[in-house]
Amino acid sequence: MSNALHHAIRLPTADDTAALGHWCAARAALGDCFLLSGPIGAGKTHFARAFIQSLLNTDEDVPSPSFTLVQTYEAPNFEIWHADLYRLTHPDEVVELGLEDAFSTAVCLIEWPDRLGQGAPKSALSLSFSAHCEGRLVLAQGAPRHELALALRQEWAAHAK
Ligand SMILES: Nc1ncnc2c1ncn2[C@@H]1O[C@H](COP(=O)(O)OP(=O)(O)O)[C@@H](O)[C@H]1O
Numbered sequence: 426m427s428n429a430l431h432h433a434i435r436l437p438t439a440d441d442t443a444a445l446g447h448w449c450a451a452r453a454a455l456g457d458c459f460l461l462s463g464p465i466g467a468g469k470t471h472f473a474r475a476f477i478q479s480l481l482n483t484d485e486d487v488p489s490p491s492f493t494l495v496q497t498y499e500a501p502n503f504e505i506w507h508a509d510l511y512r513l514t515h516p517d518e519v520v521e522l523g524l525e526d527a528f529s530t531a532v533c534l535i536e537w538p539d540r541l542g543q544g545a546p547k548s549a550l551s552l553s554f555s556a557h558c559e560g561r562l563v564l565a566q567g568a569p570r571h572e573l574a575l576a577l578r579q580e581w582a583a584h585a586k
């Protein structure tokens with residue numbers, strides 16, 4: 426599988442996490458799904474907020490969806506679904522939330538994607554955040570669109586450690 430990705434990205438500061446969010450947003454297309462995993466405080470919402478705000482024309486507030494489970498936004502070219510599934514207890518609830526449809530009709534940013542069970546799209550880009558020195562390390566994995574995988578490998582190569 427030529428677009429299978431396994432790429433480490435070093436993010437020394439919170440601004441670097443935001444820069445990765447902006448970068449992904451600029452390349453996102455309808456149907457893309459970003460799975461954001463890692464412990465509480467790892468930077469998942471920080472990434473998602475930067476991603477969303479860079480595509481909205483206003484300074485719209487981007488709250489963590491930890492209580493609402495899903496927040497949606499209208500970006501110029503697609504709808505964005507930002508979900509935090511921490512509180513889900515059963516994968517069936519994913520269907521009730523309408524997430525399955527959103528995988529094909531929107532761009533999805535999913536925190537705590539392990540709650541999806543086997544329900545994540547095959548082409549999702551998985552970004553696993555972990556603490557690293559004072560900053561974070563992100564492991565980018567999956568088999569996303571070829572252009573996205575290639576660009577990520579090339580343009581974030583300098584950040585790999
Ligand atoms: N690369 C980084 N280096 C240092 N701090 C970071 C980095 N990325 C994000 N943070 C900080 O981590 C904190 C928690 O982030 P948050 O996105 O709320 O976590 P999560 O959604 O994973 O629980 C934020 O205060 C953010 O500024």
Ligand SMILES: [Mg+2]
Binds near residue numbers: 470489
């Ligand atoms: Mg969060």
